[in-house]
Amino acid sequence: MFYKTIVKDHIRVPPKLFGKPVESAILEQIKHEYDGFISKDMGIFIDVASIEEFSEGKIIPGDGATYYETTFSALTFKPEMQExxxxxxxxxxxxxxxxxxxxxxxxxxxxxxxxxxxxxxxxxxxxxxxxxxxxxxxxxxxxxxxxxxxxxxxxxxxxxxxxxxxxxxxxxxxxxxxxxxxxxxxxxxxxxxxx
Structure with missing residues (x-):
């Protein structure tokens, strides 16, 4: 069955994406990490639909990337027994x-x-x-x-x-x-x- 799934995660945006608008950079990273991802609980991620919200970015010393606590919606497919x-x-x-x-x-x-x-x-x-x-x-x-x-x-x-x-x-x-x-x-x- 197909589901609209809401996911909350910390998304790492690397320095190479710093020139883009923040939301575009976050969305690109989410798609890179989640498209095709398989989870026993949520099924197979087909596509990231949209970003619902994201926090102000945080930089961890020595990393160089920015981290955003992000909530996003995704389309997932999870076959159920007897479906x-x-x-x-x-x-x-x-x-x-x-x-x-x-x-x-x-x-x-x-x-x-x-x-x-x-x-x-x-x-x-x-x-x-x-x-x-x-x-x-x-x-x-x-x-x-x-x-x-x-x-x-x-x-x-x-x-x-x-x-x-x-x-x-x-x-x-x-x-x-x-x-x-x-x-x-x-x-x-x-x-x-x-x-």
Missing amino acids: VICGQIKDMADFGGFITMGPIEGMIHISQTMDDFVSFSKDKVLLGKDSKKSLKIGDKCKARVIAVSYKDVTNPKFGLTMRQKGLGRLDWIPEDLGQKKDEPGQKKGEKNNKD
């Missing part, structure tokens, strides 16, 4: 696929792709034996987050499943939910008068 995400399959392997979820990827094991026996083809496609469903690179899907690990904070791991109704490749979902597919020539969303 449903939409993404696109970025890569396939014999053990499953990788789906982009915002700024990161989640892994979906081959056993979690569909309720069927699934095989992996040499063309990097997952095929369902009975359902004849397939998944390939570029397919848009809905998946549920079933595992979140920040054991290595620089490389968090996210496990996904598509083995529930309403999940999977986007064109599977209406059929899984018992909705009829549009007949040839029928406009999308138009009711079928034959019923």
